[in-house]
Amino acid sequence: MLESAFFQDLAMLMTAAGVVAAIFVRLGWPKVIGYILAGIFMSEYTWGGSFLADAGSVKIIGQLGVVFLMFGMGLSFSARDMKKMKSIAFPTAAFDVVGMILVGYAVGTKVFGWTPVESVFLGVAICDSATTMLAKVIDEMGWGRRMFAKYVLGTSVCEDILTVGAIAVATGFANGSGMSPGALFASLGWLAVFFLTVLVFGFIFVPRMLKSVAKSRDDESLLLVLLGVCFFVSFFAYKFDFSLALGAFLVGLLGSSSDVRQRLEGLVAPLKSMFSAVFFVSIGLMVDPAALWRFLPQILFLSAIVTGFKMFNTTVMPLLTGADLKTSVQMGFSLAQIGEFSFMVAILYVGLCGDAKSDLFPVAVGTSLLTTLLNPLMVRFSDPAGEFVVRRAPACFKRWLSTYQAWLAKIRGSDDSPSLALLRVAATKLVIYAVLMLAVSVVCAMMYQFDYSRFSEYFEKNDKLFFFFIANFFSVGLVPMVIFAARALADEIAELLAGDGSAKWRMAIRQMIRFFVQGTVVALFFIEWAAINMLILPISGEVQGVALVAIVAIGAIGWSTFVKAGRRATKRFQEALTVQERSEGLVRMTSVSVPEGTIHRIELRESSRAIGETVVSLNVRAKTGASVVSVYRDGQITRNIGPEWTFEAGDVVVALGDRLQIAALKNLLGASA
Numbered sequence: 001m002l003e004s005a006f007f008q009d010l011a012m013l014m015t016a017a018g019v020v021a022a023i024f025v026r027l028g029w030p031k032v033i034g035y036i037l038a039g040i041f042m043s044e045y046t047w048g049g050s051f052l053a054d055a056g057s058v059k060i061i062g063q064l065g066v067v068f069l070m071f072g073m074g075l076s077f078s079a080r081d082m083k084k085m086k087s088i089a090f091p092t093a094a095f096d097v098v099g100m101i102l103v104g105y106a107v108g109t110k111v112f113g114w115t116p117v118e119s120v121f122l123g124v125a126i127c128d129s130a131t132t133m134l135a136k137v138i139d140e141m142g143w144g145r146r147m148f149a150k151y152v153l154g155t156s157v158c159e160d161i162l163t164v165g166a167i168a169v170a171t172g173f174a175n176g177s178g179m180s181p182g183a184l185f186a187s188l189g190w191l192a193v194f195f196l197t198v199l200v201f202g203f204i205f206v207p208r209m210l211k212s213v214a215k216s217r218d219d220e221s222l223l224l225v226l227l228g229v230c231f232f233v234s235f236f237a238y239k240f241d242f243s244l245a246l247g248a249f250l251v252g253l254l255g256s257s258s259d260v261r262q263r264l265e266g267l268v269a270p271l272k273s274m275f276s277a278v279f280f281v282s283i284g285l286m287v288d289p290a291a292l293w294r295f296l297p298q299i300l301f302l303s304a305i306v307t308g309f310k311m312f313n314t315t316v317m318p319l320l321t322g323a324d325l326k327t328s329v330q331m332g333f334s335l336a337q338i339g340e341f342s343f344m345v346a347i348l349y350v351g352l353c354g355d356a357k358s359d360l361f362p363v364a365v366g367t368s369l370l371t372t373l374l375n376p377l378m379v380r381f382s383d384p385a386g387e388f389v390v391r392r393a394p395a396c397f398k399r400w401l402s403t404y405q406a407w408l409a410k411i412r413g414s415d416d417s418p419s420l421a422l423l424r425v426a427a428t429k430l431v432i433y434a435v436l437m438l439a440v441s442v443v444c445a446m447m448y449q450f451d452y453s454r455f456s457e458y459f460e461k462n463d464k465l466f467f468f469f470i471a472n473f474f475s476v477g478l479v480p481m482v483i484f485a486a487r488a489l490a491d492e493i494a495e496l497l498a499g500d501g502s503a504k505w506r507m508a509i510r511q512m513i514r515f516f517v518q519g520t521v522v523a524l525f526f527i528e529w530a531a532i533n534m535l536i537l538p539i540s541g542e543v544q545g546v547a548l549v550a551i552v553a554i555g556a557i558g559w560s561t562f563v564k565a566g567r568r569a570t571k572r573f574q575e576a577l578t579v580q581e582r583s584e585g586l587v588r589m590t591s592v593s594v595p596e597g598t599i600h601r602i603e604l605r606e607s608s609r610a611i612g613e614t615v616v617s618l619n620v621r622a623k624t625g626a627s628v629v630s631v632y633r634d635g636q637i638t639r640n641i642g643p644e645w646t647f648e649a650g651d652v653v654v655a656l657g658d659r660l661q662i663a664a665l666k667n668l669l670g671a672s673a
Helices: 003-027 030-044 055-075 079-111 116-125 133-142 147-174 180-214 219-239 244-256 260-287 289-294 296-320 324-332 340-353 360-391 396-415 418-447 457-498 503-538 541-557 559-577 581-590 620-624 660-668
Strands: 598-603 627-633 638-639 652-657
Touching: 003 030, 003 055, 003 260, 003 581, 030 133, 030 260, 055 219, 055 244, 055 260, 055 360, 055 418, 079 147, 079 296, 116 340, 116 360, 116 418, 133 360, 147 244, 147 260, 147 324, 147 340, 147 360, 180 418, 219 244, 219 260, 244 260, 244 396, 244 627, 289 296, 289 360, 289 541, 296 324, 296 360, 340 360, 340 418, 396 457, 418 457, 418 503, 620 627, 620 660, 652 660
Parallel strands: none
Antiparallel strands: 598 652, 627 638, 627 652
């Protein structure tokens, strides 16, 4: 790629995107449609020659757009949002993906007369909704905080994950190994390993790291640290044959679990706008209008099938899993499309089967393009459509739905008893520990396969031993946490099976159950540990003996250190999961009214000590007794400011308190009323 070609293409794309954005925002139309149409207009297929010097540079910039767009989407989520939508988003995604694969296979074989392999790939191509498109449209409309939008994006992300597994199965089918359930479970299993590894390690380290960097009040260092993590994880996702978008979304989710979430959203917004625009222009560049016209009847038919079936799937399943009627209709309208995965699946089929003349590529691309262009309009129309359905739905249906939702809530409420909740927590911890041990061992096994001779001949000779030690030190560190979790699991199972009576026979049964469960769990942990070591153990017998003795010795000597580290990691993990609740609590604390108080406005000048500080860092409530109600900045008022709101020169602070409290606040801020 020539430097001049790269900058020429970037200039062309940014100019086209800028012109389109200005025109479409004036017309009130979704800018995404304009970006795609601009790409079609600039395409080599449209004019017989490309406006661009190097098409490869556009693909690279487009991939950056995917990373920034998915990273920004992850930032808009939170652990609490994911917990709320798990009972709706995942079942809806699974139902839609499986249903659309079956529909695609039936249409391919029975309607188009294609081969079974081609039809399977058609089913995979139409099973996934366009996550990046939805994220962009919802962001443009300012609907990111609406609950239905979170359900939509959560469902779409779950579909992305399931589609990766479906692609693995379809690839095995194309290669002649058949549609093996084992291939599907293996693919989804490695996805689960990747997910848990990134999220658990990320929740422990990333929010604390961001909070530490944020204390310097330097936005540049804060942004670069998180982007470094983003591209690092995205690279690993790519190396493990997952999508870049998946890694970027997970890091965005980690950023949303930090105390500096609001600052990060503002810092990433310009980058997201720039690169996502180029991404959608690059989609238009791939479209051949002549081929689409040739297959127009098939494209129109398949588009109608996709829209109808996906709307049905993503409306009915949310209703069955407890969503209200309006939310279900909005989800159905928003998810009735397919996106960029269709391009990837179609290209993958051509590459695997060598069928360059296949009808799959133009039909899949045309259907994706048509439903993508219609999607912004359908998302915009989903709100009035949901209200219309709620108004016109029969009263008997509403009563039945209300009764069903109450019954479903009761069932879920019964599952949330304290004993069952503690049981699930302990079991979940044990699964996470097992997956993390496997993941770290796999990474270490991959690392010693690289050639390190150009750095150090000694390290190259002993790299397997080095990574063996790293994997086992991590496993040793997990031992105390496994024992504690196994003890908690055993206690809850014993209580559940034997009851909580004080009779001697009950106590004896509880003791037996505790011993059996705890012993079984710990034994399974050590069996997994031994099995992993059989794969990564150094070859030399003497080295094996020395390594095992060293691990046992270090584990025994450093036991207390490992216990403290495990407790500290668990605490940090819990802090990351509850950051939103803590932030809301601080907001409520700093916005309560003071009895018999009066409102005062305090202007912050350049000399004020509060410049660069926050309500939390100043500890306003504890030190003065006054409450900061709102802040005027540049003619705009912000109420209920968050804990990470940073005061700037020129701010007018609106505070509530009596005369002495306001005097103390003025002294703390170093300002005048």
